[in-house]
Amino acid sequence: MAYEVTATRKRPQLFDNLVGQEFVVSTIKNAIEQKRIAHAYLFSGPRGVGKTSSARILARALNCETGPTPVPCGVCPNCKEITRGNSVDVIEIDGASNTSVNDIRQIKDEVLFPPQTSRYKIYIIDEVHMLSTSAFNALLKTIEEPPAYIIFIFATTEPQKVPATIRSRCQQFHFQLIDLHTIKACLAEAAEEMEVTADDDALFWIAKESTGSMRDAYTLFDQVLSFSNDHITLAQISDKLGLVGIEQITEIVEFLLSGSNDKALTSVQRLLDNGISIEQCIKDFTQFFRSLLLMKEGITEEAILGIQTDRIPLVVRGAYTKEQLEAALEMFLKLYRDIRFSLNPRFELELSISRLASLPYLASATELVRKLASLKEDLLSGKVNPASAATPQSRQGVAQQRFSEPAPVHRLAEQVPVNPVPQPPSIQEQSTVKPIEKQEIPLRRPFTKSDVPALVAKLSKTPILSQVALSIKEVSQENNSLKLTFSTGFCRDTAQENIELLGLLIKEISDFTGKITVLCAEAEQPMHKEVEDPVLNSIASLFRGELL
Ligand SMILES: [Zn+2]
Incomplete structure (x- = not known):
């Protein structure tokens, strides 16, 4: 017997053999039983879920000598002819290759002739969304008023591309994706039939x-x-199709968790050397972390997880928090997008694997703030003694496990300002609690007379302010306010309009951050707007009075 591909051999011949489409099947069967037969059907849904098979079964059900019946006999000449695809009254047209209006006109002419040997003349048009607009228009007339013996069955993967005028004249059935367990059961059946383990x-x-x-x-x-x-x-599948097995990913993750980053990276090299593509590697890691994340959320259904849960060791399952898994998944999804433009995709993959090592230490900003707050509380209440909280050894241990590269969430966390812990009197009296050493802040450099030439030079080099550079007549400082007096009102206005930029330039040459007021020599009225900075009141007191 000639070799037949499994998909053809296992093509369902009865509605009852159609798997995963129970709703569609029961509706159509009921309609046939009650002799409510429509003139046009539209079967929509993803590829390979049984649309064309259903169309053929429906054709047999309608034209079977014992029918119309929901259970076609399969042995009468009509059934046999339809199964073989040579029935003169069941015409299959591929919409993808018969898109023109002429192809449809031919149908329009043909429908005038009644079926030769069957009850109905049935047109099955696959990929109907591929028809041109004029072809659809030509078809519309026929569907609107078809002869009683004509039935159209359209199949499409993209129903939204079928004009609404056509769709509204069809009975629509949406076919669904078939769930994993159903497919697996069908495969097991096929293997058994072929006597394959x-x-x-x-x-x-x-x-x-x-x-x-x-x-x-x-x-x-x-x-x-x-x-x-x-x-x-x-x-065998992993080997021949170049996949990263779940065991291999688990092994790499376990190496990373135990701090053996070198072994993890070597394992990745081995995978790539064995011919597994970088894309496939990234895909498999992405799938792995997606599954872990879903499991973290409490999903146990393997059909959704896409992974057999018992194949991931408990130590790996419990190693990460939800935020960490989200970060890992995000990293691999981004990596897949980025490698297209990468200098070297292999380096990108290695970098990501290296970053995975620090994943268990990744904390969200919220988490860090919460921990800091509780630490502060403990310090204030004297529960924790900063002097003995960490031994030198343990500190070293932590330092060794520091990230080589902080992940984004971490960087964000680092920006969270940490207020120095205040020392209430009661704690200062306790000899066991030592005051926390304040980090030394370098002394700030005030704006002095000697900075004026530098400011003039900076202004000259700044196009928008160059014209005011030589117009500075007077610089004075009073309290926390720096007053710049310009010789003309125009220059004063220009400076005022760009006062933020002016403030930045002054900051570049000094650390002055107080109020900047611009004045005009002719009228000593300050402009309405002032730049205010709350820091450094003390610096202002350093130079009261005129600078020039
Ligand atoms: Zn039959």
């Missing part, structure tokens, strides 16, 4: 990869079967 995890992987499409699953099954020598195993 198939490991459970291997079939799980094929079912997962087919993402809900039965046809894809059977096609992949055939491919795997071709190199499997009558025993399908996941190891």
Whole structure:
């Protein structure tokens, strides 16, 4: 007997054999039983879920000699002809290659002739959304007032591309993706029929990869079967198709968790050297962290996780927090987008693996603030003694585990300002609690007379303020306010309009951050707007009076 691909061999011949589309099947069967037969059907849904098969079963159900019946006999000449695809009254048209209006006109002419040997003349148009607009218009007239013996069955993966005028004249049925367990069961059945041994995890992987499409699953099954020598195993699949097995990812993650980053990176090198593509590597890591995240959220259904939970050790499952898993998933998703423009995708992957090592220490800003607050509380209440809280050894241990590169969340956390812990009198009296050493802040440099030439030079080099540079007549400082007096009102106004920039330039040559007031020599009226900075009152007191 000639070789037949599994998808064809397992093509359902009855509604009852159609898996995963229970709603569609029961509705159509009821309609046929009650003799409520529409003139146009639209089957929509993803590829490989049974749309065309359903169209053929429906054609048989309507034209079977015992029918119309929900259970076509399969043995009468009509049933046989439809199954073989040579029934003169069931015409299959591929919408993708018959898109023109002429193709549809031919149908319009043909529908005038009644069926030759059957009850109905049935047109099955696959990929109907590919028809041109004029073809749809030509078709519309026929669908509106078809002869009683004409039935259209349209199938499409993109129903939104079918004009509403057509859709509204059809009975619509939406086909769904088939769930993983159903596909796996069908694959197991196919393997049994072919007297092939198939490991459970291997079939799980094929079912997962087919993402809900039965046809894809059977096609992949055939491919795997071709190199499997009558025993399908996941190891063979990983090897032949260049995949990173879950065991390999788990091993790498375990190395990282135990601090053996060198071993983890060596394992990645080995994977790549074995011919696994970088894209595939990233995909598999992404899938792994997605599954861990979903498991963290309490999802246990393997069909959703896409992974068999018992294959991930508990130590890995419990190693990360939700935020850390989110960060890892985000990193790999971004990595996949970025490698297209990368100097070297391999380096990018290595960098990400290296960053994964610090994942367990990643904390969100919220978490850090919360911890700091509780630490502050402990310090104030004397629960923690800063002098003995950490021994030199443990500090060193922590230091060794520091991140080579802080992840984004961490950088954010570092920006959270930490207020010095105030020392209430009661604590100062306790001899056990030593005051926390304040970090030395370098002394700030005030704006002095000697800075004026530098300011003039800076202003001259700044296009928008160059014209006011030589117009400075007087610089004076009173309290926390720096007064710049310009010789003309125009220069004063220009300076006022760019006062923030002026403030920045002054900051560049000194640390003055007080009020800046611009004045005009002719009228000693300050402008309305002032730049205010609350810091450094003391510096202002250093130079009261005129600078020039
Ligand atoms: Zn029949």
